[in-house]
Amino acid sequence: MLIITIKQGKEKSLLDKQPWIYASAVEKVDGKHEERNKPGATALVQSSSGQFLARAAYSPKSQIRARVWSFDQNEAVDHALVKRRVKAAVAAQAGAKGDHIALITGEANGLPGLLVDWHGGKQGYLICQFNAAGVDAWKVPIVQSLIAETGCANVYERADELMRKGEGLPVVEGALAGDEPPDETLLIEKGQRYIVDLKTGHKSKAG
Known part of the structure; x- marks a missing residue:
């Protein structure tokens, strides 16, 4: 070590x-x-x-x-830690309503540099950004835990080019499990309708 x-x-x-x-x-x-x-x-x-x-x-x-x-000397960094933290993050959003949930927001969930947005429930998509070297190294168990805890089989990685290059990581995007999201998805926020490309995060008002 x-x-x-x-x-x-x-x-x-x-x-x-x-x-x-x-x-x-x-x-x-x-x-x-x-x-x-x-x-x-x-x-x-x-x-x-x-x-x-x-x-x-x-x-x-x-x-x-x-x-x-x-900060706990007795807490090992292993698969069990990753599973616990993903499970806790999903449980914390159990009562959340709407088509879009900010599921994991990095340090707030004990997963530094990881952002996960959940669109469309179990039949929808988990959009992940691995913006730090630590969560990138644990990508496979993180994705496995996300699928197990949410029941959503479609996981897509979106890359923040600036963040990943700053971490010395390759800029990669694509489906990590299941299907890629479509080019256009309808999203309703605070009564407003938007068309979103989940792969890029680009959003525009729906006509």
Whole structure:
């Protein structure tokens, strides 16, 4: 496992449970060469005195050098964590109404950099953006958990080019499971009718 040591005096934000670790706060990164160059590798984060601070996803090319998975020393970063957090996010939206639900919004759901919009219920589409190296590395179990918890079989990845390039990730888009969404989908928001291309997010008022 990688070990990220934080510069003396720079650990305050982590002690305050802030989830981002900037490159300027990192004193050193110890671990195998391949792990130190692998986007999304799990790292133990410690203070300059060796105190445990967090477990985080390492992103060697990003200015946000790591994003915290957990501040609990006893919580492992594994498939079970991913499943728990996806399940909790879906459960939190159980009473949501409408054709469009902002299902997962990154750090708020303990899945840093992941955005998931759910359109059209079980017969609709889950539109995902993996905007950070950590969630990108756990893409397969995330998608499996989303399908299991929502009952929606169609999962599509939309790429935010700027975000992914900033993380050193390839810009990829396409169906991750099931079918691609159609070019035009009717969306009703606050009484207004829109035509949306779910693949790109482009939206225009319906005539």
